[in-house]
């Protein structure tokens with residue numbers, strides 16, 4: 001089963017890379033930035049003071065954890081805390097600790113495509129919280145949720161933190177929320193973290209650090225093409241470029257070819273030409289306001305039950321119900 005998933009993922013990577021780099025303008029999906037190296041660089045990004053998102057969400061959860069957990073456990077004596085995208089669990093641990101203080105029986109089900117990420121999380125949790133029941137799932141979010149949804153009758157709380165939803169276009173975000181809704185029973189909830197519109201300079205700084213950590217993160221997609229698909233991208237011949245549109249709230253990452261160049265990707269039998277200053281669009285990081293979130297949630301057929309924010313309103317966490 002694991003092997004089949006891997007082959008399917010490799011094939012999807014190859015097909016999407018071919019499509020994206022032969023389209024005009026060129027593009028690649030940010031989901032392919034993440035491998036072991038991409039995960040490691042993202043961890044470093046989350047430690048950068050300019051990447052305010054992580055600290056803001058952490059503060060919000062820390063300040064409101066009792067109220068949040070009270071809502072999670074309302075009218076239920078058994079819950080399954082399901083997290084989409086396991087990460088290092090730093091923020092989730094706040095909620096797990098708070099849940100441990102109450103009488104509600106609960107388990108934690110992190111879902112991640114990376115078995116490595118799940119193993120790391122499980123071993124740190126078993127050391128810090130040996131009494132918490134952890135039930136990890138390796139796979140894609142929706143597929144795994146469908147499996148979990150069919151087992152047990154605990155109240156499901158689906159965590160989607162870190163503004164991961166912001167890496168989706170609005171249409172895709174609505175479709176994704178609709179898919180989540182299909183797996184929900186009436187009492188289930190989604191706990192959604194969304195980065196907010198703010199001073200455009202603060203946003204640009206979060207995605208444009210002078211140390212080049214975000215640049216290395218963005219370029220990891222080219223490094224993966226080189227190692228996994230026998231490409232010969234010269235990473236030094238591309239520069240990371242970030243733009244932010246304060247009207248739409250969309251931050252976009254590009255890789256810009258600094259000179260005319262040819263690149264070949266052997267495993268795809270592909271020869272590419274880049275003109276000087278030609279771009280590859282790699283990521284969107286959407287920033288929201290209440291109006292936009294209301295519209296997306298409404299289109300997905302869901303309702304906002306509560307919202308929590310840090311003291312500057314930089315980042316908000318919404319509890320969504322059916």
Ligand code: AVI
Pocket residue numbers: 045053162163164165166167206207214217283284285
């Ligand atoms: C994972 N995701 C929400 C991050 C973001 O803010 O879009 C990925 C990231 N890209 C550059 N820095 C961080």
